[in-house]
Amino acid sequence: MTAVQSSLIDLQIMWNRLIAVVEEQAQVLQRTAFSPIVREAGDLSAGVFDMQGRMLAQAVTGTPGHINSMALTVGHVLRHFPAETMKEGDAYITNDPWMGTGHTSDFVVTTPCFHKGRMIGLFSCTSHLIDIGGMNASTETTDVFMEGLYIPMLKIVDRGAVNETLMAMIRANTRTPIDTEGDTYSLIACNDVGCRRLVEMMDEFALASLDELAEHIIAHSRAAVLSEIAKLPRGTWHNTLVTDGYGKPITLQAALTISDAGIHVDFTGTDPIVPRGINVPLCYTLAYTAYGLGCIVAKDIPNNYGSLEPLTIAAPENAIVNAMKPAAVWSRHIIGQLMPDLVFGCLRQAVPDRVPAEGSATLWNVTVSGARHSPPRFGVNFRTTMTGSGGMGALPYRDGLSVTGYPSGVRGTPVEIVETIASVIFWRKEYAEDSAGAGTYRGGLGQAIEIESSIGEDFNFHAAHERIIYPPRGYDGGQDGMPGLLALRSGPRLRGKGVQPVPAGDRLLIRTPGGGGIGDPAKRDTAAVQADLRAELISPQAARDAYGMEAVAADSLLPAAR
Known part of the structure; x- marks a missing residue:
C-alpha cells in the first residue's frame, strides 16, 4: 500500500x-x-x-x-x-x-x-x-x-x-x-x-x-478545527476567576483571542506562584486550557497533534499557571483544572449559547492515611486516595451533570475498594440536597460524604480542595452553586488545604460543591422542580425560596404566596 x-x-x-x-x-x-x-x-x-x-x-x-x-x-x-x-x-x-x-x-x-x-x-x-x-x-x-x-x-x-x-x-x-x-x-x-x-x-x-x-x-x-474556529466571531475577550488559594485568594486572568490562525489564550495578569504545592507547570495549564477550548469548538474532532496545534497559550514566567522549577507543584490540579471555567468565561461573551456555567471543576479527592492496626504499629499503615467530584455547571439548554469528574474525566472510586485497603468506614455518600445552583437550568449536585476510623484510631485527612470560599458562579440570572465544605461532626471546620487529623470516634464531613445555574430560576419548568423535589435533590424550602413554588401535595406544586 x-x-x-x-x-x-x-x-x-x-x-x-x-x-x-x-x-x-x-x-x-x-x-x-x-x-x-x-x-x-x-x-x-x-x-x-x-x-x-x-x-x-x-x-x-x-x-x-x-x-x-x-x-x-x-x-x-x-x-x-x-x-x-x-x-x-x-x-x-x-x-x-x-x-x-x-x-x-x-x-x-x-x-x-x-x-x-x-x-x-x-x-x-x-x-x-x-x-x-x-x-x-x-x-x-x-x-x-x-x-x-x-x-x-x-x-x-x-x-x-x-x-x-x-x-x-x-x-x-x-x-x-x-x-x-x-x-x-x-x-x-x-x-x-x-x-x-x-x-x-x-x-x-x-x-x-x-x-x-x-x-x-x-x-x-x-483543518477541521480551523473550520470550526472560522465560524466564531473574531476578537479578544477577557475573564477573571478568583480562587480560594492557599491562605489568601488567587486571581486568574485570561485574554482569549480568536483569529484566522486559531485561538490564543494569554494569562498575563494572573497572580504569581505561591510557596506551597499548588503551582502549575505550563504543560498542565496548556492541557486543560486546550481541553476547555476543544469542548466548545472541536468536541467531535479526534484529539491529536493536528487538532491541538491551533490552540495556543502564553503566560509570564512564574505566574501560578507557569511555575518554573523548582516550584512546588504536587497539587497542580487544584488550579490547573480551573482552566476550562476560566476560558469559558471568555467564550461565553463570544458564543453564549454554547458555554456552561461554572462547575466544581477541581477534583475533590479524599486522601487519607493512618494506622492499619489498633494500637498502631510503627511502619504498618495505609495511605490511599478516593477520587471524588462536585457538580457541573448548567448549560444554556439543560441541567448540569451531578457528581461528575469534569474536566478531569476521572471516575469516582467505589467506597468498598477504599474500605478494603484503608482503616476507614463510609457512613454516607449521597447527593448533597440543595447544592445545585438554581436556574432555568440548574447546576449539577455535589455530594455529601461521612468517613470515620474503622479501628478506633486517629487518621489523617490530606485536604487539597477549591471552591470552598468562592463557589462556582451561575450566569444570566442563575444562582451560584453551593460552596464545598470540610468539617468534623463534632463541629470544627477544616481548612481546604493541608494535612489535618480526624480524631478517633469523630467523623470527617465532606460536601463537594454544586454547579452554577443558568437563567432565571422563576422560569424553570414546574415539572422539573417537582421532579427534583420528589427525588430529594432540593428541599421544600428551596422550592419556595429559589423557584417560587409551594409544595401542597406529594405530586403537585403551586406558586408560593408573595
Missing part, C-alpha cells in the same frame, strides 16, 4: 484502527495497575506518536491533564534520546513535572515501536502512582524536592533488559514498594501491547511506515 497513495477510505479505516489500538493499550494499563486511582478511576493516558513525536491518536480512557501534557513528553524524549539511537526493546521513563504531566506522582513511559527491524513510531503512557515518598498527596510542600522521587529522562529498559538499578531506586523511595514497582511494570507492558497491535495493523495493510497516515490525520484534524 506504500507504493501507491492510499485511498481516503483506507486512511480513515487505519485512523480508526489506531484509536482502537491505543484504547487497548489504555485498557491493559488500567487492568494491570496496582494503584486504585488507576485501576478503579482511570487516572491514566495512552497514545501513539509518529517519528517526529507528534501524537496521532489517544485512548478514550484517560484524563485531559495526562493526555494533553503527555502529548508534549515524547518530544522531550526524542531530544534526550534521538530516534537513531533507539533500539528494539528499549523504554524510557520520567516523572519530571516540566517534561511529563505536571507533578512527580505521574510516571510517563515511552517505548519505540519497530516493524521488520525498522522504527516506525512510539507509544507513550502515563499513570498516577499513589506513593513515591516525600510529602506525597500534599499541598504543604515548598519546592519540588519535597515531593518525592524525581526521575529525570532515563532508559528503564535496554533491549528488553530492565534497568534493575533504577527499579531498586524506585522501590526504595516509596512507602508502597510493591504497588509502585507493579505500576511501573504495567506502564511498560501496556506500551508493548500497543506496539504488537500496531505491527499487526502494519502487516494487515501492507504498510512500511506511518508517514502517509500521520500526515492525513494531522492535516485533516487541523
Whole structure:
C-alpha cells in the first residue's frame, strides 16, 4: 500500500484502527495497575506518536491533564534520546513535572515501536502512582524536592533488559514498594501491547511506515478545527476567576483571542506562584486550557497533534499557571483544572449559547492515611486516595451533570475498594440536597460524604480542595452553586488545604460543591422542580425560596404566596 497513495477510505479505516489500538493499550494499563486511582478511576493516558513525536491518536480512557501534557513528553524524549539511537526493546521513563504531566506522582513511559527491524513510531503512557515518598498527596510542600522521587529522562529498559538499578531506586523511595514497582511494570507492558497491535495493523495493510497516515490525520484534524474556529466571531475577550488559594485568594486572568490562525489564550495578569504545592507547570495549564477550548469548538474532532496545534497559550514566567522549577507543584490540579471555567468565561461573551456555567471543576479527592492496626504499629499503615467530584455547571439548554469528574474525566472510586485497603468506614455518600445552583437550568449536585476510623484510631485527612470560599458562579440570572465544605461532626471546620487529623470516634464531613445555574430560576419548568423535589435533590424550602413554588401535595406544586 506504500507504493501507491492510499485511498481516503483506507486512511480513515487505519485512523480508526489506531484509536482502537491505543484504547487497548489504555485498557491493559488500567487492568494491570496496582494503584486504585488507576485501576478503579482511570487516572491514566495512552497514545501513539509518529517519528517526529507528534501524537496521532489517544485512548478514550484517560484524563485531559495526562493526555494533553503527555502529548508534549515524547518530544522531550526524542531530544534526550534521538530516534537513531533507539533500539528494539528499549523504554524510557520520567516523572519530571516540566517534561511529563505536571507533578512527580505521574510516571510517563515511552517505548519505540519497530516493524521488520525498522522504527516506525512510539507509544507513550502515563499513570498516577499513589506513593513515591516525600510529602506525597500534599499541598504543604515548598519546592519540588519535597515531593518525592524525581526521575529525570532515563532508559528503564535496554533491549528488553530492565534497568534493575533504577527499579531498586524506585522501590526504595516509596512507602508502597510493591504497588509502585507493579505500576511501573504495567506502564511498560501496556506500551508493548500497543506496539504488537500496531505491527499487526502494519502487516494487515501492507504498510512500511506511518508517514502517509500521520500526515492525513494531522492535516485533516487541523483543518477541521480551523473550520470550526472560522465560524466564531473574531476578537479578544477577557475573564477573571478568583480562587480560594492557599491562605489568601488567587486571581486568574485570561485574554482569549480568536483569529484566522486559531485561538490564543494569554494569562498575563494572573497572580504569581505561591510557596506551597499548588503551582502549575505550563504543560498542565496548556492541557486543560486546550481541553476547555476543544469542548466548545472541536468536541467531535479526534484529539491529536493536528487538532491541538491551533490552540495556543502564553503566560509570564512564574505566574501560578507557569511555575518554573523548582516550584512546588504536587497539587497542580487544584488550579490547573480551573482552566476550562476560566476560558469559558471568555467564550461565553463570544458564543453564549454554547458555554456552561461554572462547575466544581477541581477534583475533590479524599486522601487519607493512618494506622492499619489498633494500637498502631510503627511502619504498618495505609495511605490511599478516593477520587471524588462536585457538580457541573448548567448549560444554556439543560441541567448540569451531578457528581461528575469534569474536566478531569476521572471516575469516582467505589467506597468498598477504599474500605478494603484503608482503616476507614463510609457512613454516607449521597447527593448533597440543595447544592445545585438554581436556574432555568440548574447546576449539577455535589455530594455529601461521612468517613470515620474503622479501628478506633486517629487518621489523617490530606485536604487539597477549591471552591470552598468562592463557589462556582451561575450566569444570566442563575444562582451560584453551593460552596464545598470540610468539617468534623463534632463541629470544627477544616481548612481546604493541608494535612489535618480526624480524631478517633469523630467523623470527617465532606460536601463537594454544586454547579452554577443558568437563567432565571422563576422560569424553570414546574415539572422539573417537582421532579427534583420528589427525588430529594432540593428541599421544600428551596422550592419556595429559589423557584417560587409551594409544595401542597406529594405530586403537585403551586406558586408560593408573595
